[in-house]
Amino acid sequence: MKLLSITPFSITVIIFFSFAAMIFADETGATSDLRVVPAPKYMEVKDEFFELPTDITVTSSDIDCANYLKDQLSDILNSQLNITVRASDNKDFSLVLAPAGKDFSRMPACPARPQAYSLETGDASVRIKAFDLAGLRFGIQTFLQIAEQTHGGKYPVLTVKDFPGLKERWFLIILRPGKFMEMDSKEKTLDFYYWVFKRLARYKYNYVCLDFSPYTELRCHPEFRPEPFFNYEDIKRLIQKGKYHGLKLIPDFESFGKFMLGQSKETLEKNADILERKNDIGQGLWKEKFNSNQKKKLAEQKRPELGEGELSEGLNILNPKVPAMIMECIDETYILFDKPEYFFVGGDEHWDFCTSLSKDIDKGELFAGYFNNLNRHLQEKNCRTIIWGDMLLSHLQFPYFYENHGGPPMNTHTAIKYLDKNIIIGDWHYGWPVSGSPPKFYPSISWFRQNGFDVIATTWFRNDNIYNVSRDAAALDCLGIMGTAFSLHNTFKVNTGIWKKNHEKFDMITKRRELGVFAATAEGGWNPVESEKILQEYDTVEWEKRWLPQKLMKK
Secondary structure, three states: OOOOOOOOOOOEEEEEOOOOOEEEEOOOOOEEEEOOOOOOOEEEEEEEEEOOOOEEEEEEOOHHHHHHHHHHHHHHOOOOOEEEEEEOOOOOOEEEEEOOOOOOOOOOOOOOOOOOEEEEEEOOEEEEEEOOHHHHHHHHHHHHHHHHOOOOOOEEEEEEEEOOOOOEEEEEEEOOOHHHHOOOOHHHHHHHHHHHHHHHHHOOOOEEEEEOHHHEOOOOOHHHOOOOOEOHHHHHHHHHHHHHOOOEEEEEOOOOOOOOOOOOHHHHHHOHHHEEEOOOOOOHHHHHHHOOOHHHHHHOOOOOOOOOOOEEEEEOOOOOHHHHHHHHHHHHHHHHOOOOOEEEOOOOOOOOOOOOOOOOOOHHHHHHHHHHHHHHHHHOOOOEEEEEOHHHOOOOOOOOOOOOOOOOOOOOHHHHHOOOOOOEEEEEOOOOOOOOOOOOOOHHHHHHHHOOOOEEEEOOOOHHHHHHHHHHHHHOOOOEEEEEOOOHHHHHHHHOOOOOOOOOOHHHHHHHOHHHHHHHHHHHHHOOOOHHHHOOOOOHHHHHHOOOOHHHOOO
16 A cells, blocks of 8 residues: 655544554654554544643443553553543443543444444544453553554544444464573563553453463372473463453363373383374375375384383373363363363374274264263353364375375364364465465364364464455354464564574564564454455564564573
């Protein structure tokens, strides 16, 4: 989109579905970029400006929202304003930031859609009217983004009317110890995740899936996590920080193939009775057909005699004590996360699942039976189960997609016939060009929907992957979309100077552009049809660099 310049004459700029960047003049006559992420459905920016008075009042139908705006605005402006909070008598999801006593009986009209809001600024005030509490929070986040970009105390006069394309917009965060970010204390590590939560809130996500289990204590079974980095008090602090920002934290508990991820060989040996052994070279067999880079690795691998392989990180679900043990862990986690409405129980990438069994046994039925059992347990708590979908997909059915791990020799893809339909499928796709070019459509999303499952479509760092999956998710009425940043710790080190250009992974991490996924996935979830065009209009990595936490960077 071509940038628009301000003339001496009054002009109005109106943007429908394509808000790239507005130019407005500050008090010195210079220009500054203004962007709202994700792009609003409608935004009108005038060449008029206003100042907020030093003494100002936040009046809202929700006192928590009023206090949040006060706290965040004070932080942005370094407490330059004296802000008073007052509860409104109305219960209409509204908020006004204005001089005390100023009457605003007329509020902006709000779209009649869930999570919708309208925002008006001008006349020394900010006015937000929303359809519901979520919309009110999102209107506040839009104004806070504007405040973060305002210089010299001059705010643009504007109107925004907005609502999301997808109801649920998730982001998966892997909770890693401080050493992964080269941080020397737990407090700095937690501050890093607090910064992540703030950015996700700014971009109007409503769920954070927290993969916490590999490095966090398990009080019901401490033998599985003998040296945890995080304790339950740390997790509670993260959950409270998420609530403060309007985010719902959902646990991702590895109850299947990665249960012992990150644990020492000694810990694996002490718990050998509940673990599978690496008896098969697994999914690499079929990848050889599509990816020549796998051939050398395959040639170096040998199939050990059954029962003689090294211990796997994955659980042996045929051991009768495993399901009961996992339910104990689920019960403890459910309380820890304050009785969440969803619970992610893993289910992906179990490379060693029942490899010692005869090929005549239907492993899909075993897989489904295990997760149906966990699902019934969670149903009793009025909590919905989510599992990953890759072990339900076969490369024989979807041959040109990387994320199919249920075909030969695992053969768990038959589980789709037995799995409870109220289980939600996290269908993850990262856009790898297995067939020579990145996919533009993701047929497994449609396949899961046709089989009666709700789907959370999941992406990674490629923009084409994000906007194509988002488009399919919206067209197929999926529950939502979930972004991921599996190398967030590394991209943080690259973009903050912790890693220098001579680091062996510097180029690879730089090319992934993973720092931009917070904004890019937000665009996909909020504007699933328009996100391809929107993501061509700005550089999400350069955008996110503006908001890196300076206090956590090494000098």
